[in-house]
Amino acid sequence: MVTDLRLPLGSRCIKYLMFIFNLLFVITGIILISIGVTIRTVYDDYQHLLDDKFFSLPTFLIFLGSIIFFIAFFGCCGAVRENYCMILTFTGLLIIIFIMELSAGIAGYVLRKEAHQAIESKMISTMKQYNDSPTIHKIWEELQENLKCCGINNATDWMNAKVHEFPPSCCESDFINKSNKNCTVETAMKDGCLGKLSSTIKAHAVQLGGAGIGIAFVQAIGIWFAIYLARAIRLSYETV
Template identity: 85%
Template sequence: MVTDLRLPLGSRCIKYLMFIFNLLFVITGIILISIGVTIRTVYDDYQHLLDDKFFSLPTFLIFLGSIIFFIAFFGCCGAVRENYCMILTFTGLLIVIFIMELSAGIAGYVLRKEVHQVIESKMNSTMQNYNSSKATKELWNALQEDLKCCGIHSGHDWIDAKVPEFPPSCCESEVIIKSNKNCTVETARKEGCLGKLSSSIKAHATELGGAGIGIAFVQAIGIWFAIYLARAIRLSYETV
């Protein structure tokens, strides 16, 4: 049932601003889902070189972005109907989302510090399986071709790992054709893959952290709107 409360002019402005904010709130949900899906897709390409915790964060942002649509319903309906209970529910849910997004943002920055060690450890372990595992061979070949690199730190890592077949993906195809020889450590790319991949993953972790913290502070404004409007509605009830 729609109420006919006479809110003060300032509170009515907050009411309409809150309705507009909820539209922006929905947009932030779409942004979170887009960022989460994009980075999750990037991480999938290197899933054998990353821990599960790197996948949990983008998945978590996708989840948050999805439930934002549900929460925005309470905000819009509560503002339009001037319903105290719905506004209060919206405020509570928004505070929970704020805390979760802030936590996700902090987790994104924490992950940046672990990227180098995790990837280096995974690279060392998978390099030994280059010739015995088709999936590992495809992973390394795709990695070295995409990032234009060779080995962990250099092509000498393949020699140290005593891999029978030096990966042809370590060399530019033009170099092999021109020399009419197989790819060797002498003709391989000089830059290792660890630095390039670590930089890429760190950049994505920073994006996740920035998105979580940035949108959380935007939603803090919505919490203030909701609390102010809920207080005005309660006072209007008390004066009726």
Template identity: 55%
Template sequence: MVGNLKLSTSSQCIKYLMFVFNLLFVITGIILLSIGSVIHSVYYNYHHFLDDRFFSVPSLLIAVGSIIFFIAFFGCCGAVRENYCMIVTFATLMVLVFILELSAGISGYVLRNTASENIQEKMLETMKNYNKSVDITEVWNKLQKDFECCGTNNPTEWTRLLGNDTLPTSCCPTQNLKDLGTISTCHINSTNVYKVGCLPALESFVKAHAVQLGGAGLGIAFVQATGIWFSVFLAKSIKRSYENIHSLDSQK
């Protein structure tokens, strides 16, 4: 009787801990959704310089965050009803989420290490279409204005492409122009031209967000490993209780 009482008490404790964990589980889902959505939006501003791999990780976090709300239902209902099948389903889905989050976390760090070469190739390619595409012109002007840079590696890349010493006006800070009544121009020899290329700035920007994706995926994955342990323990306790009841009924 004492052993059964201890088992019942521990099961009840795990049951209540499951409720607390599911609340935290939903919060982690909101965090993943938020991080994935924000970084996806940030990356989209410079999507001409990034390939699809950079969008796959935030998209995966958004998908996992959405799935978590569905999974939490099984955890709460299974704990309330002490339903073995629902708890096992919850534990199985949790393992799948754990694997997906590990994948997202690892992918985030892999992207960080492979960002430079891919971004440089895209930037040099899009420079050729400056003034030929409205989208390309706008995204380059935004990039150079936001990061106070000019060209991929240096401003002279524009002079070779454009065939003269004129640079895109975004290569010079317009607020420093002396004569605001004239059309703003920017030349390679302008005193206020941005001297540094945009590659290092954009690369650092993308890498920093890739690290955030990786950290979020790995960090939350290991937190959720605790929930897997709770659900497995509770499932075993419920199964053991069922077996004890079945054994008592057989003896009668």
């Protein structure tokens, strides 16, 4: 039921600012979903070289972005109806989202620190499966070709792994086409894949962390608006 409460001028301004904030709130949800989906897609290309925890964070951001649309409904309806309970519910949900986004941001920076060691462990285990698993074989070939690298730290890692055939992706495709020779340790690319993949994953982890923390502080403004409006509505009820 729509109330006939007459809010003070300052509170009415906050009420209209709440509409603007909820529009921005929905935009932040879209941003979170976009970042989560984009990075999740990148991670899928290296799923056998990454722990599950690397996938949980972008998935979590997609989830947060999705429920933001639901929370914005409470904010808009509460402001229109000047409903104290709905504004209070909106405030509580905003605070929960704020904490969750801060946690996601911190988790992103923690993942950045753990990336190198976690990826190295996965690379060591999957390299041993290069001969036996077509999936692992394809992943390593694509990884080395895309990142222009060879082995974990260098080409000699493949010799230690005792593969049946030295991976052709360890050499530049131009070299093989022009020389018509097989790829060897001597002609392989010098950079290892661990450093390059770690840098890529760390960069994405920073993006996830920055998105979570940055948007959380934007939403802190909305929390202040909601608390101020809820207080004004409650005082108006008390004076009626």
